[in-house]
Amino acid sequence: MKKLLALALGLVLVLNVAAYADVVIAFSQIGQESDWRTANTDDLKSAIENHPGWKLVYDDAQQKQENQIKALRNFITQNVDYILFTGVVSTGWDEVLKEVNEAEIPLLLIDRMPDCADKIEYVAAFGGDFVEEGRRQVAWAGEYLKSIGRGDEDVNVVIMEGTTGASAQTGRTEGNLKALESYPHLKKVGQQSGNFTRAEGQAVMESWLKSIDKIDVLIAQNDDMALGAIDAIKAAGKVPGKDIIIVGCDSVKAAFDAIVAGEMNCTVECTPLYSRFVVPTIEKLEKGEKFSKTVVHPEEGVFDTNGGIDLGTVKSIKAADVISQRQY
Ligand code: GYE
Numbered sequence: 001m002k003k004l005l006a007l008a009l010g011l012v013l014v015l016n017v018a019a020y021a022d023v024v025i026a027f028s029q030i031g032q033e034s035d036w037r038t039a040n041t042d043d044l045k046s047a048i049e050n051h052p053g054w055k056l057v058y059d060d061a062q063q064k065q066e067n068q069i070k071a072l073r074n075f076i077t078q079n080v081d082y083i084l085f086t087g088v089v090s091t092g093w094d095e096v097l098k099e100v101n102e103a104e105i106p107l108l109l110i111d112r113m114p115d116c117a118d119k120i121e122y123v124a125a126f127g128g129d130f131v132e133e134g135r136r137q138v139a140w141a142g143e144y145l146k147s148i149g150r151g152d153e154d155v156n157v158v159i160m161e162g163t164t165g166a167s168a169q170t171g172r173t174e175g176n177l178k179a180l181e182s183y184p185h186l187k188k189v190g191q192q193s194g195n196f197t198r199a200e201g202q203a204v205m206e207s208w209l210k211s212i213d214k215i216d217v218l219i220a221q222n223d224d225m226a227l228g229a230i231d232a233i234k235a236a237g238k239v240p241g242k243d244i245i246i247v248g249c250d251s252v253k254a255a256f257d258a259i260v261a262g263e264m265n266c267t268v269e270c271t272p273l274y275s276r277f278v279v280p281t282i283e284k285l286e287k288g289e290k291f292s293k294t295v296v297h298p299e300e301g302v303f304d305t306n307g308g309i310d311l312g313t314v315k316s317i318k319a320a321d322v323i324s325q326r327q328y
Contacts, residue, residue: 022055023082023286026075030088030112031063033163033196034224035252039328040111040272044084047275054282063088063163069096076103082282084108089165090115106285110274112167123285126277126295128270130168132313134175134221136268136302137247139311141217142183144245144265147309151185155216158190158208160201160229162221168270169193172221172249186217194225201225205232215244223248223255223267230263241265251303253326259305259319266309266316269301272328 025048029041041060048056057080059071065088075083076099083105087093093114100107101121109117109125117125138157145151159176162169173191180186190208194201201224208215209232220226226248233240240246240263248255251269258264277295284291300314307318 023053023282024055024057024078024080025082025084025282026057026059026071026078026080027084028059028061028068028071028075028086030061030068030086032060033063034198034222034250035254035328036222036224036250036270036272039252040274042328043273043275044110044278047279051279061088065089065092072096072100076100076105079103080105082106082108082285084110084278085114086111087114087166088112088163090167090170091165094119108278108281110278111272124278124281124291124293124295126274126297127167128299129296130171130270131175131178133249133268133270133299134172134177135179136175136311136314137172137219137221137249137266138176138179138183138186140266140268140302140304140309140316141219141245141247142179142186143309143311144304145185154185154187156189156212156214157186157217157219158192158212158215159188160192160194160204160218160220160225162193162196162225164193164195166196168196169221176219176221189215194220194228196222196224198224198228201228202232203228205229206235209233209236209238217245218247220246220248223250223252226264226267227254227258230258251301251326252328253323256303256319256323256326259303260323262305266302266304267319269299269303271297271299 048054061067094116097120107122109122189212192204194204226246230240246264248267251267255267281291302316303319304316307316309316
């Protein structure tokens with residue numbers, strides 16, 4: 001009788017473990033180069049870690065593609081249930097992502113897209129419209145200048161790009177350059193990468209201020225670089241937000257603070273909060289339900305000093321009015 005009881009108890013235990021076996025979700029993140037990235041990491045990490053029955057395996061690649069390739073191969077060896085992947089650059093993933101496919105691990109692409117996306121299998125992709133973000137940045141500068149009566153004045157524009165070869169950089173550059181064609185008075189006098197970081201944004205601005213006679217507008221492809229550039233502008237004895245009009249991207253809290261302080265003029269939104277798309281998708285995959293394969297998240301906001309600048313698709317919103325809602 002005792003033996004039978006022990007056996008039954010054992011069986012219940014085994015069944016219980018099976019019922020609650022973790023769904024293991026691995027996430028290859030590129031690094032922590034910006035406030036956007038930190039918010040993106042925190043959002044996905046906490047959503048997965050706090051989800052009943054889910055377990056997160058996380059890897060931070062420190063901005064190195066080779067680290068990401070290693071992490072992906074480790075995930076395959078561990079036979080995880082899902083892989084979330086953001087590639088630091090667009091190229092060079094064909095081989096390792098094919099290995100992920102061969103291991104039959106469902107792949108979810110997040111934020112930056114690899115060039116080989118049409119040659120590999122992925123279950124879902126979540127990203128922003130980087131070309132539109134880049135267009136909005138330049139259109140904001142052009143329309144803002146018109147609104148203050150400087151629409152016919154030739155102004156010098158520098159474009160500070162993100163990490164070279166990242167889809168967030170190539171897309172925003174495409175949008176920036178295309179939009180410049182619509183504003184012939186905006187003259188591009190510099191274009192260089194600040195690698196999406198505050199420190200490099202500061203260094204690039206410092207060197208531009210030494211080598212370019214007159215800079216009227218800075219288009220920075222993320223807010224961190226814009227904030228670094230602000231430090232360089234101040235150090236050079238100029239007034240950021242006035243002597244140089246500064247347009248960032250991401251809409252992080254620090255950029256809102258800078259706009260309200262009058263040191264920055266505009267930031268174009270790009271949301272880092274992907275868990276609200278990723279979590280339901282994995283839940284549906286687990287239940288065998290239908291889900292949408294591609295999600296381009298809606299981005300309504302362009303935030304600036306006074307609001308009301310018409311960008312065709314959206315109108316800018318006064319940053320001070322919504323600053324209390326910023327979460328990151
Ligand atoms: O704009 C930037 C980050 O890929 C959209 O990466 C992302 C970009 C974001 O470092 O701040």
